[in-house]
Amino acid sequence: MPQSExxxxxxxxxxxxxxxxxxxxxLTTLARGHSAYFVGVEGDPADAASLxxxxxxxNCKIVVRRLGEPSIIEVGGCCCGxxxxxxxxxxxxDRVLVADAPLSADRCDPA
Amino acid sequence: xxAATEPAPHDPPRGQADRPLDADARRIAFVGNPxxxxxxxxxxxxxxxxxxxxxxxTTQEARLAxxxxxxxxxxxxxxxxxxxxxxxxxxGEARVTRGTLDGSTAPRGEQVEAPSAVCVVxxxxxxxxxxxxxxxxxxxxxxxxVAINMVDSARRRxxxxxxxxxxxxxxxxxxxxxGRSGEGVEALRAALGRARIPIDGPxxxxxxxxxxxxxxxxxxxxxxxxxxxxSLTDRFDRAFTHPLSGLTIFAAVMTLLFWSIFKLATYPMxxxxxxxxxxxxxxxxxxxxxxxxxxxxxxxxxxxxxTAVFLPQIVLLFLLIALIEDTGYLARAAFVMxxxxxxxxxxxxxxxxxxxxHACALPGIMACRGIPDRRDRLAAILVAPFMSCxxxxxxYVLLVxxxxxxxxxxxxxxxxxxxxxxxxxxxxxxxxxxxxxxxGRSRPMLLELPEYRPPQLGKSIRLALxxxxxxxxxxxxxxxxxxxxxxxxxxxxxxxxxPSPDAPTTQTAPAETLAQxxxxxxxxxxxxxxxxxxxxxxxxQPIFAPLxxxxxxxxxxxxxxxxREVFVTTMAVTVLGDEDADIADEGVLRALxxxxxxxxxxxxDTPTTWSLLVYFILAMQCLPTLAVTAREAGGxxxxxxxxxxxxxxxxxxxxxxxxxxxxxxxx
Numbered sequence: 001m002p003q004s005e006x007x008x009x010x011x012x013x014x015x016x017x018x019x020x021x022x023x024x025x026x027l028t029t030l031a032r033g034h035s036a037y038f039v040g041v042e043g044d045p046a047d048a049a050s051l052x053x054x055x056x057x058x059n060c061k062i063v064v065r066r067l068g069e070p071s072i073i074e075v076g077g078c079c080c081g082x083x084x085x086x087x088x089x090x091x092x093x094d095r096v097l098v099a100d101a102p103l104s105a106d107r108c109d110p111a
Numbered sequence: 112x113x114a115a116t117e118p119a120p121h122d123p124p125r126g127q128a129d130r131p132l133d134a135d136a137r138r139i140a141f142v143g144n145p146x147x148x149x150x151x152x153x154x155x156x157x158x159x160x161x162x163x164x165x166x167x168x169t170t171q172e173a174r175l176a177x178x179x180x181x182x183x184x185x186x187x188x189x190x191x192x193x194x195x196x197x198x199x200x201x202x203g204e205a206r207v208t209r210g211t212l213d214g215s216t217a218p219r220g221e222q223v224e225a226p227s228a229v230c231v232v233x234x235x236x237x238x239x240x241x242x243x244x245x246x247x248x249x250x251x252x253x254x255x256x257v258a259i260n261m262v263d264s265a266r267r268r269x270x271x272x273x274x275x276x277x278x279x280x281x282x283x284x285x286x287x288x289x290g291r292s293g294e295g296v297e298a299l300r301a302a303l304g305r306a307r308i309p310i311d312g313p314x315x316x317x318x319x320x321x322x323x324x325x326x327x328x329x330x331x332x333x334x335x336x337x338x339x340x341x342s343l344t345d346r347f348d349r350a351f352t353h354p355l356s357g358l359t360i361f362a363a364v365m366t367l368l369f370w371s372i373f374k375l376a377t378y379p380m381x382x383x384x385x386x387x388x389x390x391x392x393x394x395x396x397x398x399x400x401x402x403x404x405x406x407x408x409x410x411x412x413x414x415x416x417x418t419a420v421f422l423p424q425i426v427l428l429f430l431l432i433a434l435i436e437d438t439g440y441l442a443r444a445a446f447v448m449x450x451x452x453x454x455x456x457x458x459x460x461x462x463x464x465x466x467x468x469h470a471c472a473l474p475g476i477m478a479c480r481g482i483p484d485r486r487d488r489l490a491a492i493l494v495a496p497f498m499s500c501x502x503x504x505x506x507y508v509l510l511v512x513x514x515x516x517x518x519x520x521x522x523x524x525x526x527x528x529x530x531x532x533x534x535x536x537x538x539x540x541x542x543x544x545x546x547x548x549x550x551g552r553s554r555p556m557l558l559e560l561p562e563y564r565p566p567q568l569g570k571s572i573r574l575a576l577x578x579x580x581x582x583x584x585x586x587x588x589x590x591x592x593x594x595x596x597x598x599x600x601x602x603x604x605x606x607x608x609x610p611s612p613d614a615p616t617t618q619t620a621p622a623e624t625l626a627q628x629x630x631x632x633x634x635x636x637x638x639x640x641x642x643x644x645x646x647x648x649x650x651x652q653p654i655f656a657p658l659x660x661x662x663x664x665x666x667x668x669x670x671x672x673x674x675r676e677v678f679v680t681t682m683a684v685t686v687l688g689d690e691d692a693d694i695a696d697e698g699v700l701r702a703l704x705x706x707x708x709x710x711x712x713x714x715x716d717t718p719t720t721w722s723l724l725v726y727f728i729l730a731m732q733c734l735p736t737l738a739v740t741a742r743e744a745g746g747x748x749x750x751x752x753x754x755x756x757x758x759x760x761x762x763x764x765x766x767x768x769x770x771x772x773x774x775x776x777x778x
Binding site for chain 2: 050
């Protein structure tokens with residue numbers, strides 16, 4: 001596996017220190033076409049389990065493809081898959097938290 | 112990528128890995144996430160010989176096929192299990208997959224025992240997605256082969272997987288292949304013949320399993336970062352999910368779908384209709400006028416033929432839905448419908464179950480298990496039978512053809528309207544349910560949106576033909592039995608003093624009288640009915656008199672409670688039972704259109720035909736559906752709620768339709 005692919009990040013911000021993970025902000029605050037890293041979901045744990053079953057786990061990079069009803073995100077890059085799209089209804093998208101940089105350096109974006 | 116990768120040597124657990132498997136025929140189960148191309152790969156391995164079989168007590172299906180290539184031991188069989196994200200989920204797919212792997216269940220026709228090997232199918236473009244399921248299968252300690260499918264697509268997109276490392280980590284063979292192109296398929300078949308027990312799976316909690324899957328993903332998978340630029344997929348997604356254009360496209364697709372069904376199916380329907388007509392005439396001519404001749408011509412051939420004539424439409428419906436689903440559009444349509452359904456207390460998760468209910472309410476209700484929230488699930492179960500199932504198609508076709516003869520465009524529109532009325536009734540019923548017995552808001556929707564791709568015609572045709580065979584089997588068993596019973600009820604007792612079935616009777620009063628004084632006092636006017644069927648119809652007819660139904664139509668409605676399509680069969684047998692020439696010369700549909708009541712008025716006059724259409728769109732006329740509702744909803748009371756609500760609504764609206772049209776003088 002070419003390591004260079006796993007290290008490349010198109011994110012504008014550099015990866016932060018794993019010891020101080022970035023605070024999450026809401027997915028719906030991102031603009032269309034922007035990317036971020038999945039942190040988690042507020043509220044019902046069943047929603048987190050559903051996202052996990054679909055392969056979305058902390059630190060996965062996501063690109064916002066559509067905002068609104070529904071929001072469409074693309075999960076891709078590194079070890080999180082390649083371009084899988086998930087449709088998320090607006091009430092759930094409002095509760096999805098993302099970060100501008102990876103949460104830790106030992107996952108998809110090894111620093 | 113190499114075609115196949117041998118595993119690194121490892122210590123075989125419990126000494127079973129070295130056990131030779133070639134001595135016996137293999138039963139190889141195919142397991143994988145949805146949308147990983149598992150069925151395409153299975154078809155490539157199995158050729159055209161696969162059969163569909165359901166699991167006892169469920170509507171979950173598996174596809175079974177014998178390997179005839181000689182690569183595997185004689186008698187070796189493949190079992191294609193339903194796609195599932197995990198074995199631990201509380202869904203029908205997960206349950207039957209789990210049961211098959213632990214040997215507690217098997218598709219009908221298969222021995223109930225654990226398979227001798229498992230083929231775990233992964234998507235080469237998205238390996239990590241399947242690792243949770245892979246870890247769960249590892250825990251079963253069954254001999255295993257991993258198939259990394261759709262490798263051609265992954266190459267095009269620059270996605271890499273380290274299958275050698277994966278094979279080393281798992282201790283089993285890993286084969287890269289493409290079900291579409293056939294690449295690596297024979298290598299996979301050979302590998303399945305050498306399947307061996309892999310390493311011990313990740314033990315411990317769900318978190319431990321997730322951590323194992325994550326680490327595996329980091330170590331063996333690499334994909335380019337997602338491109339943030341706009342793509343063609345973005346443009347399609349925006350168009351298909353837009354509030355206005357999305358809904359417009361959806362309406363256009365559905366209208367085109369049903370128009371195609373009507374237009375294209377006409378010719379084979381005519382051929383089948385003609386063939387059954389000819390057969391009935393030939394049998395009648397050869398055997399003369401006797402009881403056996405009547406049974407064959409009027410009972411069996413007319414009854415089965417009246418249902419079998421709709422086979423082309425059913426095959427075409429399944430074919431077109433399969434083609435649309437294959438393109439990836441259907442998931443986008445689910446979000447369009449989520450927007451429409453949520454105000455009514457349903458969410459987009461219910462879209463696929465409700466769409467499945469258009470084939471049959473049984474799998475639709477079973478599919479409701481995938482709806483996470485209990486109240487959402489119950490609401491979807493209760494309204495699923497409002498969706499127009501294929502059993503209604505023969506009735507719709509008959510009634511729409513009678514209302515708009517020789518106008519296929521209007522027929523298609525009316526047909527779409529029938530589906531729309533059913534769906535609207537379902538939504539409004541859900542609204543009532545969510546504001547009364549199931550209060551609360553629905554859960555927000557989350558769904559994977561598959562990649563857009565050209566549909567696979569061969570796969571879709573195969574699926575449609577398999578569904579058609581299921582329909583034919585039903586026509587050859589249940590419908591055949593009902594046809595014989597109905598013929599007997601409609602023909603006996605014979606030789607009594609009672610008048611014949613064609614004797615003039617007045618089952619319904621004139622429309623204007625009914626509007627004021629329903630039900631009719633028909634039995635004071637008409638002579639006693641001759642046959643058992645007529646007697647049954649006489650007893651129940653007053654209930655349906657406000658809807659415009661005479662004794663014959665009442666019998667048809669009652670008989671169709673077993674299965675809706677039986678209405679057409681009942682009409683063919685009871686109305687045309689003594690009219691061999693009509694069946695032979697004009698065809699069943701045309702003969703029905705010219706049938707009269709005992710008083711000489713048309714049996715299917717306009718108000719009555721509209722009333723019947725409304726009734727069949729809305730009524731709960733299916734005993735198996737009630738049984739499944741009771742089981743899936745967790746209580747018989749839900750089945751009674753469904754029956755009472757649907758049939759009550761159907762009766763009221765059909766009566767309103769009939770009385771209104773009669774008042775304005777429609778004829």
